[in-house]
Amino acid sequence: MKHIISMLIENESGALSRVSGLFSARGYNIHALTVAPTEDDSLSRLTLVTSGTSQEVEQIVKHLNRLIDVVKVLDLTEGLHIERELMLIKLSTTGDTRDEYKRLVDIFRGDIVDVTATTYTVQMVGKSAKLDAFIDVIDPGLILETVRSGTVGVMRGEKCLQI
Amino acid sequence: MEMTGAQILIHYLEDEGVEHLWGYPGGAVLPIYDALDTDAKNLSHILVRHEQAAVHAADGYARSTGKPGVVLVTSGPGATNAVTGIATAYMDSIPLVCITGQVPTGMIGLDAFQEIDTVGVTRPIVKHNFLVKNVDELASTLKKAFYLATTGRPGPVVIDIPKDVQNAKSTYAFPQEVEMRSYLPITKGHGGQIKKAVEMMLSAKKPVLYTGGGVILGDASDELIELTRKLGFPITQTLMGLGAFPASDNLSVGMLGMHGTYEANLTMHNSDLIIAIGARFDDRVTGNLEKFCPDAKIIHVDIDPASISKNVLVDIPIVGPVKQVLTEMLRVLERTELSMDQAALDDWWSQIEDWRATNCLRYDSTGAKIKPQAAVEAVWKSTDGKAYVSSDVGQHQMFAAQYYPFDKPRRWLNSGGLGTMGFGLPAAMGAQMAFPDETVVCITGEGSIQMNIQELSTCLQYGLSVKIICLNNGFLGMVRQWQEFFYERRYSMSYMDSLPDFVKLAESYGHVGIRIDDPKTLQAQLDEVFSEKYKNRLVFVDIITDQQENVYPMIPAGAGLNEMILV
Numbered sequence: 111m112k113h114i115i116s117m118l119i120e121n122e123s124g125a126l127s128r129v130s131g132l133f134s135a136r137g138y139n140i141h142a143l144t145v146a147p148t149e150d151d152s153l154s155r156l157t158l159v160t161s162g163t164s165q166e167v168e169q170i171v172k173h174l175n176r177l178i179d180v181v182k183v184l185d186l187t188e189g190l191h192i193e194r195e196l197m198l199i200k201l202s203t204t205g206d207t208r209d210e211y212k213r214l215v216d217i218f219r220g221d222i223v224d225v226t227a228t229t230y231t232v233q234m235v236g237k238s239a240k241l242d243a244f245i246d247v248i249d250p251g252l253i254l255e256t257v258r259s260g261t262v263g264v265m266r267g268e269k270c271l272q273i
Numbered sequence: 274m275e276m277t278g279a280q281i282l283i284h285y286l287e288d289e290g291v292e293h294l295w296g297y298p299g300g301a302v303l304p305i306y307d308a309l310d311t312d313a314k315n316l317s318h319i320l321v322r323h324e325q326a327a328v329h330a331a332d333g334y335a336r337s338t339g340k341p342g343v344v345l346v347t348s349g350p351g352a353t354n355a356v357t358g359i360a361t362a363y364m365d366s367i368p369l370v371c372i373t374g375q376v377p378t379g380m381i382g383l384d385a386f387q388e389i390d391t392v393g394v395t396r397p398i399v400k401h402n403f404l405v406k407n408v409d410e411l412a413s414t415l416k417k418a419f420y421l422a423t424t425g426r427p428g429p430v431v432i433d434i435p436k437d438v439q440n441a442k443s444t445y446a447f448p449q450e451v452e453m454r455s456y457l458p459i460t461k462g463h464g465g466q467i468k469k470a471v472e473m474m475l476s477a478k479k480p481v482l483y484t485g486g487g488v489i490l491g492d493a494s495d496e497l498i499e500l501t502r503k504l505g506f507p508i509t510q511t512l513m514g515l516g517a518f519p520a521s522d523n524l525s526v527g528m529l530g531m532h533g534t535y536e537a538n539l540t541m542h543n544s545d546l547i548i549a550i551g552a553r554f555d556d557r558v559t560g561n562l563e564k565f566c567p568d569a570k571i572i573h574v575d576i577d578p579a580s581i582s583k584n585v586l587v588d589i590p591i592v593g594p595v596k597q598v599l600t601e602m603l604r605v606l607e608r609t610e611l612s613m614d615q616a617a618l619d620d621w622w623s624q625i626e627d628w629r630a631t632n633c634l635r636y637d638s639t640g641a642k643i644k645p646q647a648a649v650e651a652v653w654k655s656t657d658g659k660a661y662v663s664s665d666v667g668q669h670q671m672f673a674a675q676y677y678p679f680d681k682p683r684r685w686l687n688s689g690g691l692g693t694m695g696f697g698l699p700a701a702m703g704a705q706m707a708f709p710d711e712t713v714v715c716i717t718g719e720g721s722i723q724m725n726i727q728e729l730s731t732c733l734q735y736g737l738s739v740k741i742i743c744l745n746n747g748f749l750g751m752v753r754q755w756q757e758f759f760y761e762r763r764y765s766m767s768y769m770d771s772l773p774d775f776v777k778l779a780e781s782y783g784h785v786g787i788r789i790d791d792p793k794t795l796q797a798q799l800d801e802v803f804s805e806k807y808k809n810r811l812v813f814v815d816i817i818t819d820q821q822e823n824v825y826p827m828i829p830a831g832a833g834l835n836e837m838i839l840v
């Protein structure tokens with residue numbers, strides 16, 4: 111099963127490589143990883159998506175906790191949570207496809223953020239599965255470029271990941 | 274007080290109470306070596322002949338004393354030479370602080386002379402590492418390093434110090450406190466879990482204690498002895514755990530695992546409850562996981578949550594320091610109204626005694642050649658079983674573990690996790706430095722000893738009177754054994770050709786060399802080696818042993834603990 115693991119790490123050079131190094135050394139996979147500073151200068155928030163049995167993921171969380179630069183770890187998938195991913199996708203659009211794609215983008219509640227005579231650049235936010243679904247309905251031959259931010263998320267309600 | 278980074282380091286180490294610094298100089302640590310010359314008062318530096326040996330020696334010091342070992346090496350090749358030593362300590366959770374020099378901060382990343390990314394190279398083999406970029410942070414970083422190395426599950430910590438940071442000035446005061454928000458070692462096991470565990474222990478019919486190096490690292494030998502004797506349960510120890518419980522006690526069924534005793538492995542396999550304490554279900558212990566102890570419930574006590582349910586799922590996990598958890602178990606036992614099924618335990622013991630009666634460690638000692646087992650037994654006799662014994666890796670290591678029973682912790686120094694050939698001699702040096710008046714033995718093979726033989730020179734310089742027992746079988750014996758069993762006796766590259774004359778070699782290093790090749794004189798010659806006569810000399814004993822001898826019992830790869838090959 112897919113798990114979204116969210117953590118606060120020391121905002122120090124090397125902290126990220128300790129996390130990614132752990133995954134490669136122990137043979138765990140990373141589907142997506144995103145990291146950026148928080149309102150607290152000394153901390154970064156890192157979110158990664160991995161998969162495995164619940165036993166495997168429990169082991170991953172234990173190993174992450176063992177890293178000195180990892181301050182706090184939470185498996186978001188264990189509770190109710192909100193997850194979002196941002197995608198920019200550049201489509202080759204000429205002739206009749208332009209109208210059709212405009213409609214599709216609306217249905218998926220995306221925005222066309224850049225237009226040329228031959229291209230649309232679409233911005234879309236949502237669960238990763240929704241972004242996948244959008245990609246699935248586009249003729250692959252017309253996709254020029256896809257860039258996705260990786261998933262970020264928070265717990266629903268008052269529960270927070272903080273120190 | 275205002276001083277340079279290099280001086281701060283030396284003053285810090287003295288204030289931390291470090292006695293010995295094992296190292297080797299080079300360009301990127303020259304300021305530190307200079308400060309050692311000008312500022313050190315009590316700190317003694319031991320100049321090794323290879324950085325790997327510096328780390329193993331600090332490691333041997335740490336294993337034998339329980340105090341952290343400290344190492345100083347230069348950048349680039351100094352650091353990479355130290356890597357095997359660091360990895361060895363990491364795999365066995367040994368507290369070490371390794372200080373490496375680095376090129377000046379302004380040159381980092383420019384492929385400068387003797388630059389390597391030490392923090393990057395050592396990252397997967399340390400508990401933590403630091404690159405110190407600002408001299409103002411040096412003392413607090415050192416404090417963190419010692420704190421991390423010695424608390425929780427211990428391990429090696431590397432501090433990389435660029436040369437300009439060594440030269441820069443700052444004010445120094447020994448930091449009294451250390452706080453790290455992301456590192457809070459566990460100090461207590463869960464009371465409820467401990468109670469549940471004790472109840473499960475008392476209701477077991479075929480229990481066994483399975484204990485490992487964690488008991489020694491956690492200084493919990495006394496508590497383990499008390500608990501085991503109170504319960505009257507059989508106890509088996511891992512290669513890393515030997516000595517935590519006295520081997521001479523009848524409750525001990527010996528070492529378990531690949532070359533463990535018949536009784537230990539069958540007791541494990543047939544048990545209904547395993548109480549694992551400071552052990553980590555290593556593959557050399559469990560054999561084939563699918564066949565592992567089918568009827569057993571498992572209680573697992575460990576300081577590291579990540580060790581629990583890693584290889585084998587457990588029923589009652591208890592995360593905490595072994596010493597505290599065992600003390601609490603004893604307290605609960607004291608108060609409980611539950612009692613054991615003594616009849617069931619008696620039956621269990623009579624079954625175990627039957628297994629023990631196979632006498633699985635017997636060997637034929639009637640031949641004209643010296644059996645390696647006999648050599649180790651003779652060393653045990655000559656030293657009254659009281660020596661500090663390091664080993665290298667191979668058949669001789671297993672013979673040492675099997676035929677030199679230990680009654681005390683911290684006497685057996687052995688690279689169990691990484692299995693590093695070349696560990697033995699420098700580790701023995703570390704123990705000898707810590708205990709100058711004790712007998713320290715290095716049981717090695719003619720293959721392994723050549724991996725750090727240059728340290729004979731260090732031993733002469735510092736008067737380290739280690740007794741080297743080289744079980745010379747002319748083979749990379751453990752490799753040969755596997756080739757005999759699993760590769761149809763194709764002995765590819767396992768014969769040791771062109772061996773040096775170890776007696777002459779020892780003599781040329783200024784030591785005593787003795788050869789033993791006759792079983793009839795074995796004991797007498799060894800008695801002399803360990804007599805007053807050589808008390809202050811390093812003696813290299815080259816014992817010519819039976820080349821074809823194998824280590825038994827053995828559990829072949831893929832087999833279960835009940836599928837041992839006996840002789």
Ligand SMILES: Cc1ncc(C[n+]2csc(CCOP(=O)(O)OP(=O)(O)O)c2C)c(N)n1
Nearest residue numbers: 667668669694718719720721748749750751
């Ligand atoms: C550094 C290193 N290289 C290779 C090995 C693999 N290895 C394990 S035992 C062994 C043979 C050791 O030979 P020797 O020291 O003569 O001991 P013996 O088995 O003959 O007693 C080898 C090569 C190892 N453990 N460590």
Ligand SMILES: [Mg+2]
Nearest residue numbers: 718719748750
């Ligand atoms: Mg050999």
